[in-house]
Amino acid sequence: xxxxxxxxxxxxxxxxxxxxxxxxxxxxxxxxxxxxxxxxxxxxxxxxxxxxxxxxxxxxxxxxxxxxxxxxxxxxxxxxxxxxxxxxxxxxxxxxxxxxxxxxxxx
Amino acid sequence: xxxxxxxxxxxxxxxxxxxxxxxxxxxxxxxxxxxxxxxxxxxxxxxxxxxxxxxxxxxxxxxxxxxxxxxxxxxxxxxxxxxxxxxxxxxxxxxxxxxxxxxxxxxxxxxxxxxxxxxxx
Numbered sequence: 510x511x512x513x514x515x516x517x518x519x520x521x522x523x524x525x526x527x528x529x530x531x532x533x534x535x536x537x538x539x540x541x542x543x544x545x546x547x548x549x550x551x552x553x554x555x556x557x558x559x560x561x562x563x564x565x566x567x568x569x570x571x572x573x574x575x576x577x578x579x580x581x582x583x584x585x586x587x588x589x590x591x592x593x594x595x596x597x598x599x600x601x602x603x604x605x606x607x608x609x610x611x612x613x614x615x616x
Numbered sequence: 617x618x619x620x621x622x623x624x625x626x627x628x629x630x631x632x633x634x635x636x637x638x639x640x641x642x643x644x645x646x647x648x649x650x651x652x653x654x655x656x657x658x659x660x661x662x663x664x665x666x667x668x669x670x671x672x673x674x675x676x677x678x679x680x681x682x683x684x685x686x687x688x689x690x691x692x693x694x695x696x697x698x699x700x701x702x703x704x705x706x707x708x709x710x711x712x713x714x715x716x717x718x719x720x721x722x723x724x725x726x727x728x729x730x731x732x733x734x735x736x737x
Contacts, residue, residue: 510678543723545661552711552730553653553661558723596661600721603675605651607661 511536513599515608521616528584530611532597537577541601544573544582547610548593556595557582589615618642618726620712625731632702632735638695638712638728646690649715651724652697654708654733664710665697668719680706702735709733 512535522528532542540560545553555564557573560580570585584591592615597608624636638650652664665686666675674686685698695712709730716722 541721545724547661552727553724554727555723555725558725564725594660598661598663598723600723602721603666604677605663605666605721607653607663610660 510604511538511599511602511606513597513606513608515595515597515611517611518609519612519614521614522587523616524587524589526587528587528591528613530582530595530597530613532575532580532582532608534578534580534599538599538601540576541599542573542575542580543598543600544571545596545598545607546591546593547596553596584613587613587615618714620714620726620728622710622712622728622731625710625733627734627736628702629737630703630735633698633700634702634733636697636699636710636712636731636733638697640693640695640712640714643714645688645693647717649718649720649722650688650695651713651715652686652695653711653713653724653727654706655711655730656705656708659708662708666715667695669717670719673719699733702733704735707733707735 542560544557547553561573594610619641621639683701711730712728713724714726
């Protein structure tokens with residue numbers, strides 16, 4: 510099975526900082542990658558699908574890029590409401606594996 | 617408005633069974649693939665199972681294969697997960713999540729609130 514890794518596992522940044530999270534697939538998955546945000550105690554919410562397409566209603570400070578095996582999620586200007594754990598997920602074929610998550614908080 | 621409402625969770629002993637349900641509304645349920653995803657306490661997300669819109673294609677995570685059965689009733693707009701031979705490590709919040717329209721693979725754009733399954737003696 511294709512494994513998904515994320516780095517870093519956690520980060521602390523200041524409001525207004527640019528934040529980048531990396532997701533890597535152990536084999537190529539084209540652009541079949543989604544990013545989810547899960548705030549503490551809440552249900553996961555899709556931010557990005559097809560590696561770089563912003564889900565409707567998601568703030569434009571979120572962006573995604575990459576193809577094949579290497580992907581990034583960028584928050585251009587971190588806001589207090591962005592405190593959450595972020596997960597990547599591949600969906601090119603089953604099993605639809607999630608990455609281990611990256612916890613983001615405010616410094 | 618798309619809504620997914622899970623039910624059926626609870627406390628069971630190891631080896632016992634439980635059936636989860638997910639009631640869907642606000643969209644044409646029969647046109648979408650559906651999934652179950654779980655999250656153990658304090659842990660990350662784990663995809664559990666997928667079912668295509670027509671039930672013709674079904675997948676399971678290795679961790680539940682042979683013990684869990686996914687099904688759907690498009691006439692009742694409902695998704696199910698029959699869980700047998702439950703283990704301590706199956707303790708988690710179980711979410712149903714909508715996939716893509718048609719028989720396809722896609723991201724999960726709507727999620728239910730989840731139902732807690734606790735397996736403990």
